[in-house]
Amino acid sequence: MPITVILTVIFRFKVPIMVKRREKDVLEKQQQVLTLIEEITRNDGTSYYEIGNMVHNGRAELAAERGFIKQVRILQLNIPHSRNVIKYEDYVNSHYQMQDESMDHWEEWKRTPEMDQVVEDILKENHVG
Numbered sequence: 001m002p003i004t005v006i007l008t009v010i011f012r013f014k015v016p017i018m019v020k021r022r023e024k025d026v027l028e029k030q031q032q033v034l035t036l037i038e039e040i041t042r043n044d045g046t047s048y049y050e051i052g053n054m055v056h057n058g059r060a061e062l063a064a065e066r067g068f069i070k071q072v073r074i075l076q077l078n079i080p081h082s083r084n085v086i087k088y089e090d091y092v093n094s095h096y097q098m099q100d101e102s103m104d105h106w107e108e109w110k111r112t113p114e115m116d117q118v119v120e121d122i123l124k125e126n127h128v129g
Helices: 023-029 054-065 083-095 113-125
Strands: 004-010 016-022 036-041 047-052 071-076
Touching: 036 054, 047 054, 047 083, 047 113, 054 071, 083 113
Parallel strands: none
Antiparallel strands: 004 016, 036 047, 036 071
């Protein structure tokens, strides 16, 4: 059952109108705040580190249950919101949207060489890897 969000729109005469929006519509607009480090294992056995949040981790867990990836592990929670995390957050928010629960594949966030270095720096800052 999809989650719905109710928004109140107030016009000139202050008459509230209720508008229902599906979870997917809300997630598309939402800016993600990255707060944790995960290790994601692909089905071929290779793994990679990702900077994500609890929603991303939940989607990865769901992807693992559906067989799109092998597993996901949280390596560190509540990472500091450093300049590197902010850079990567901006990159992710401008290039990707969070997958909703009806996903039919796992979308790995592909990184540019510059973003690869930013993620490496985040891992070093947090003594991971």
